[in-house]
Amino acid sequence: MQADVIVIGAGIVGAACAHALAQAGQQVLVLDAGVGGATGAGMGHLVVMDDNPAELALSRHSLALWRSLVPRMADDCAFSPCGTLWVAADDAEMVAAEEKQQRLGQHGIDCRLLSANQLATAEPALRPGLAGALEVTGDGIVYAPNAARWLLGDGGSNIHIEAAEVVAIEAGHVRLADGTQRRAPQILLANGIHATALCPELPIRPKKGHLLITDRYPGTVHHQLVELGYITSAHHAEGPSVAFNLQPRPTGQLLIGSSRQFDTTDMAVEAPMVAQMLQRALRYIPALGDLNAIRSWTGLRAATPDSLPLLGRHPWREGLWLAVGHEGLGVTTATGTAQLLAELMTGAAPAFDPTPYAAERFTATATA
Amino acid sequence: MKKTETVALRINGQTLSVRAGTSVAAALRIAGSADMGTARRSVLGQARAPFCGMGICHECRVDIDGRRRLACQTRCEDGMVVETSA
Numbered sequence: 055m056q057a058d059v060i061v062i063g064a065g066i067v068g069a070a071c072a073h074a075l076a077q078a079g080q081q082v083l084v085l086d087a088g089v090g091g092a093t094g095a096g097m098g099h100l101v102v103m104d105d106n107p108a109e110l111a112l113s114r115h116s117l118a119l120w121r122s123l124v125p126r127m128a129d130d131c132a133f134s135p136c137g138t139l140w141v142a143a144d145d146a147e148m149v150a151a152e153e154k155q156q157r158l159g160q161h162g163i164d165c166r167l168l169s170a171n172q173l174a175t176a177e178p179a180l181r182p183g184l185a186g187a188l189e190v191t192g193d194g195i196v197y198a199p200n201a202a203r204w205l206l207g208d209g210g211s212n213i214h215i216e217a218a219e220v221v222a223i224e225a226g227h228v229r230l231a232d233g234t235q236r237r238a239p240q241i242l243l244a245n246g247i248h249a250t251a252l253c254p255e256l257p258i259r260p261k262k263g264h265l266l267i268t269d270r271y272p273g274t275v276h277h278q279l280v281e282l283g284y285i286t287s288a289h290h291a292e293g294p295s296v297a298f299n300l301q302p303r304p305t306g307q308l309l310i311g312s313s314r315q316f317d318t319t320d321m322a323v324e325a326p327m328v329a330q331m332l333q334r335a336l337r338y339i340p341a342l343g344d345l346n347a348i349r350s351w352t353g354l355r356a357a358t359p360d361s362l363p364l365l366g367r368h369p370w371r372e373g374l375w376l377a378v379g380h381e382g383l384g385v386t387t388a389t390g391t392a393q394l395l396a397e398l399m400t401g402a403a404p405a406f407d408p409t410p411y412a413a414e415r416f417t418a419t420a421t422a
Numbered sequence: 423m424k425k426t427e428t429v430a431l432r433i434n435g436q437t438l439s440v441r442a443g444t445s446v447a448a449a450l451r452i453a454g455s456a457d458m459g460t461a462r463r464s465v466l467g468q469a470r471a472p473f474c475g476m477g478i479c480h481e482c483r484v485d486i487d488g489r490r491r492l493a494c495q496t497r498c499e500d501g502m503v504v505e506t507s508a
Binding site for chain 2: 269270271305344345346348349
């Protein structure tokens, strides 16, 4: 096959990009080392995030694209339109919920404030005494490994997949571990946390996370629950931190997060971190203490200094494009990322402003 | 001859006497000779029974006195109520 584009990485971002490029008529060769990354480790929460306008633009467009895919998606992608409840523990967080509602409302995102009583009715498992919540109805969940596989398959004959480890990227071709080369005029790097092995100049740091999943307890929780304190505890901390984040799986299992640790690539489950994470969760749902956990695992988020991904042309490597650094939001933003990259790489007009995601913003601090 | 101490428990409504010290996993096997001691059903409806016997595989989770626990890591007690989802 004569490929127009080589995509490195078959996680959710690489798969979505390959899919969008295939839809645009490109012949795509996807190279995947099979080492796994955030796609297989994360929650698969499809969530509009609004820490800054660029994050909101990317996640909002991405959610709309996900919803357009859902009717065709395979059952095993396990999409569920469960929505998100941003839980406010006190009056200060309720103010944050109101501000969030205004911000999201301005961008046409369906959401509504729940009083303390309405929250107790919506999620009886939550402890009494919480202030309320913001419900974002268009959010959902997906099982990302299967969604990635489905996207690659849906690309039809325009997508060719090869199990191969890329060891070097050069102009117009990549070198594989077996010494052979694969050629294409355009190369797209979409291998998340492993990107710096090929491009050490990229400002990506690992942010380790833990997750734990319970046995099946259907009907315990109905929405993805995230504490509003998440915004402060998770995104603006340099040290280890935890934030309450709980997802009801379609099987009835509860997926419990979240934790963040910088600059470790040790994949071991650390009991003290899991304990801290569960203590936090118990503060919201005391009954969790009676449930049976069956597994816990870790993953590494690919984090950039400003928490926005690197999307678009590589600042100086000829023919190389970037779709990396999505931190903990890659499943959500895979579709918007893919749309933007496919438009930029085929010379079409981008659906939204790509400037905030350009890698050039770090060029001053990250020259090779 | 020394009399062996036994405990009586209920598994899915059926009373069973076992030797003291017997694990619930073993009791499931004793009670369920026809179904190989099935503990639960998978999401796809397949039968699951105790496999590793040492608390790692989580295949033997059953309701014991109203809480989901590992049958292989729990000793039978007098009056215990065990419910499988099989």
